[in-house]
Amino acid sequence: MQCTNCNRRGHTVRFCKTLARPSAQVPNTGVGQACYGCGEVGHYKRNCPKAGIAGGVGRVLAIGHEEAVDDPIVVTCTFLLDNSYACILFDSGAEKSFVNQKFAHLLKQKPRALDESFTVGMANGKTESTNCIYVGCTLTLDGHTFKIDLMPVPIKSFDVIIGMDWLSYHRADIMCFEKAVRLNLPNSETLVIYGDKPSTNLRIISCIQAQKCLRKEYHAFLTHIVDTSQEVKDIQNISEVRDFPDIFPEELPGLPPQRQVEFKIDLVPGATPVAKSPYRLAPAEMQELSSKLNELLKKGFIRPSFSPWGAPVLFVKKKDGSFRMCIDYRELNKLTIKNRYPLPRIDDLFDQLQGANYFSKIDLRSGYHQLRVLEEDVPKTAFRTRYGHYEFVVMPFGLTNAPAVFMDLMNRVCRPYLDQFVIVFIDDILIYSRSKEEHSQHLRRVLETLRSEKLYAKFSKCEFWIRRVKFLGHVVSEEGIHVDPSKIKAIENWFIQNFSRIAKPLTTLTQKGVAFDWEEKQERAFQTLKRALCTAPILSLPEGIEDFVVYCDASNQGLGCVLMQRGKVIAYALRQLKTHEVNYTTHDLELGAVVFALKICRH
Template identity: 35%
Template sequence: MTETTVISADEGSLLVLRRLLSSHKEDSCQRHSIFQTRCTVGGKVCQMIIDSGSCENVVSATMVSKLELPTVDHPKPYTLSWIKKENEVQVSKRCLVSFSIGNYAEQVWCDVVPMDACHLLLGRPWKFDKKTVHDGKANTYSFKHQNQRIMLVPLQESTAVKASPQLLTRSLFLKAFREATFGFALVILATNEAQTNEDTVVRDILEEYPDVLSSVLPSRLPPERQIQHAVEFVPGSVIPNRPAYQLRPEEQAELKRQVEELLNKGFIRHSVSPCAVPALLVPKRDGSYRMCIDSRAVNKITVKYRFPIPRIDDIFDQLQGATIFSKLDLRSGYHQIRMRPGDEWKTAFKTHDGLYKWLIMPFGLTNAPSTFMRLMNHVLQPFLYKFVIAYFDDVLVYSANLQDHRIHLRRVLDLFREQQLFINLEKCQFAASQITFLGYQLSAEGLKIDLDKVEAVRSWPVPQSFTDIRRFHGLASFYRRFIKDFSTIAAPMTEILRANQFEWNPAAQTSFEELKQRLSSTPTLNLPDFDQAFEVECDASNVGIGAVLTQGGHPIAYFSEKLSDARRKYSTYDKEFYAIVRALQHWSHYLLSNEFVLFSDHEALRYLCHQKKLKARHAKWSESLSAFHYVLKHKAGHHNQVADALSRRYVLLQTLQNKVIGFEVIRDLYTEDADFGNIWQQCLQGPFNLFHIKDGYLFFKQRMCVPNCSLRLTLISESHEGNLAGHFGREKTIELLCENFFWPSLRKHVGRFVQNCQVCKRAKTTSTNAGLYTPLPVPSSPWVEISIDFVVGLPRTQRNKDSIMVVVDRFSMKKKKYSLTFTF
């Protein structure tokens, strides 16, 4: 029986074509609902409807324009009158839309029509071609795709948008507003019931601290605490005096207003300081302005602090066992710290109206983050890393259960009250089972990627320059601990950075798309439990090394590193050894004080501790490993799949690129090819059986079809005797080649090539069993039986001798040596 794969809607931010003023909750009943889901088109998440009443497949003209999808003339143009009621629509274009829902990918010809109902509408043609079966009660569609049973399920209550005759679009609202003297817009937002319930659990505690949870900062200076901000200039520095920036009249008025507000609060004073830097206004998203100080000249001559900033990884390591979280955010945290008396003149800034100095710590000073971190560590020191952690103005309270959490939250708020620190209630979250903190989602299950943050990576356009590659790589690297073999996957892109000229190639495009896909389906990483044993699995390939840290079979973190050109020349033994060394160095803070199990799929590494003689490189590595307490176990590659999957496909593509001008040449061969010519013509009209066209290439399932040309021989050669292979046998070569390529006589061609391989014939000669050995009899006395051996090819002596004959008495084992001249 064929197993059915249930596919739900794709996740992510929906492609916006027209924003709505109201958002209605979906009726949970499917009785009156049409089938709605979400698919991915061109890297964007789009709204899709399946409608059996539509006689055509339809795509939104606005989406086609926004995603720049190619269109062709419609072979049979026609007129529609039901999409827009006001006028008829002439349908003259169509588009081959490539979309995917989960692991179901399809190409469908759609008519390009202006519509607002959705981005993509599949009608009778798609249902007919896929032979779909509709379950009316569950509102699901089932069909067979590539020998697999697929079931599409509709959007759930929290994600679907219910069609409503009262839905008001932006254009209609503006039109109605222009025709009226005045108007109102009511925006209906769905309430977050889960968040409301979470806050209710600790509401009684929050009501006890109205002074700490103040809506605004008090109009007075902060108290004189032990931690104050100091500014120390480098001895002999020239005091800066920069002119004020030229501002527009309205900007001058706004700057004057903000300065007067700070004067009234007592945060600044008039000054006659010899040090002066200009003030300026920076626009906010809402159109208002924020006053900023250009402190670059002051920062240049300031002595820099070296106060340690906590590592994010170290922060998360403390959260093992926590199930309840509260996130606190300080209100204008910098403005809650006073300047050290006597240093105020160093913060002076000028406007068109005068010179002022700060009495509180302003934004923009070079040592301000260190001072703020010192204050948070000082205030929270009694409970730091017990049930509270701080990263600048973000404070996280964590507990194993709700009862403890209420106690912990009270203790933290008591510390803030004692130090007169104020919290921004609007940015806080209390008693949550899942919370977003520092770009990650925390829960009892472990650590996840914040989907809002990673959306920037998923929607990143194809890099067009070296700078674009560096930006994308830096953004994706933030979440590299979630991505297995990150360095290896990114290797084709980083290789481009080494070239003198930017040239985007297919391998880099594959790497780019693979990283975006991996970020969309990252696993949940467990938080480390130091009471359990750690396990480290390591592996190496010709591209890079990889490792995974686990506990009880659940991943905690991934590590990968791209090998340099010099290290790629290492032997397999050295690469595997190096992978172990780098993995243990990377996770030394987990492993140094704990015993752990170390797995490797290289058998020889099991005996590294018992080698009598070591190379210099091995001696250095062995010395670094001696600090760890581990048990080394062998794990075969097919069992060590996590660390073993080191992007070997990239090696094959890289090798082929060096020997073949490009795969572009085969695009022109499909039409006249004996094997694929007819199939190519069928696929021009749409997918045919298991064949389809993508980017100008013909594919059978997910494997590229190779026409009858010299490229077939090159592919076989690389799979059998290239850098990736080691003169594999017939079946293994076929298995490696069939991962990516297809042609009808592939197995026969590979068998013929392997059979005629001269290297295999010399190295893999077969021999018959020679039978049992017959031991020689023991001699009865010395020099009765002797054995003779020759040592030849030695440097020639002055007496023209270049060989030695060794005679051994088999009774006494006494040896005699005679110098000889090699004569043949």
């Protein structure tokens, strides 16, 4: 028994481990080496380039170049094919080897016609047909030449795809982890071809390491990191806004005019002035205090004081690392009669947004400083510092009645537009419209009102002509209302499925006479609530006043209800059972759920 491939005894050609010679390199030795498949001489049937071609159907699992670089089962590289550089993909998912039709004209060989067309199934599910083949193309891999037969097909990402016909012929091994192909050469040597590797090896190095690399004459490039997340807004890019540049100054022009509302501080009967010693401040805070006092004096917002009142100053660090000056008016607030002017309910405000598609949000610049303090109450705002005793002429931050008074002012200013196309919450103004034409008119009318009232806004914090707006801790769009991801803590009052049951181990700890023991069930409930709060559902905005349906239910732990309109969820509500309600019968609990639901959804 003698092998006809290596001419050695002891095995047949079927089990020969010697690399078979390419067809172009196998000499014609007569009829004994004729192919039983195609009848030609110079190769055997198992190495026939036309085997399975005529009338056959093949497949090529071609992928994009970027995907191939990251795919561990394929290897990509660039080598010479007939003295032309070609981008090559070693793909074990391709049955044959293929060449891009656009690259095929660079090959030196002429295409040979096939007896029948060959159909190729592409990766995108489509099929392509070819009726020719390029036989004996020269492929140069790391200085070694190989012969390869290629079929032209329309490939987008590569010039050549080497498939299983060539890989199995040369007994190639694809080493996935190393992104390499190993070939066994006829002289018992092994050729390893390393492919392109993903560019995930980039890492940050220190300045010392960089200097060492430069001393070794490594190639270096100077790069710059640019934050492109936020575009620079320009007032000239918004047609409605460019006509009102005076509303968006860099700084407030000075003392505000006399308005229909002034800030007044009414004290409880028998109150006497309170003065506290200044707090100890760090050197950086002292420097910031001096700078802030000079700024406020220059604008006329504060003035030297001889008042018997005096509150201390403290500083709070902002997100950007700078300091915000705050006056500790807690003692004054204790003696102040509270202003009961109502702030609007947030859910009532959102009800006005039904059908809105376009939004603009205006944020007033230092809104409190645009309202004067009643002259007789100016001494009560006095504060004490190392640099002197001062009092505010404009409304300062930190006073208990400041939000209510400013809300009163903004309601009077925007009264003609409220519940039509404007929502006001303290110093935030939201303009909403159904169409572009309406929004252009609404925006101009609001800007004209601000100009006539001499109210000023901060352009960098304003947003115009947007389809999704962040307002009062929520994101509002034509799709509905959902939680602002940046303020996930603001959703605690919204519906969380099974909230009562999940939170029961936590709420039990707050009951009178119960020891505060934090055990595994409390920790589990706490973690479950955190996950639930971060995945709160999206609520739809109501459309009109019809087709509302209320669903309610009761259990032995709580009451719950859902308000829906035409299959969309508008609102959820639920609460735990009170102590006496635990003893209710089933029908009493169900009736209690109905009463609870109607109280919540009565509007």
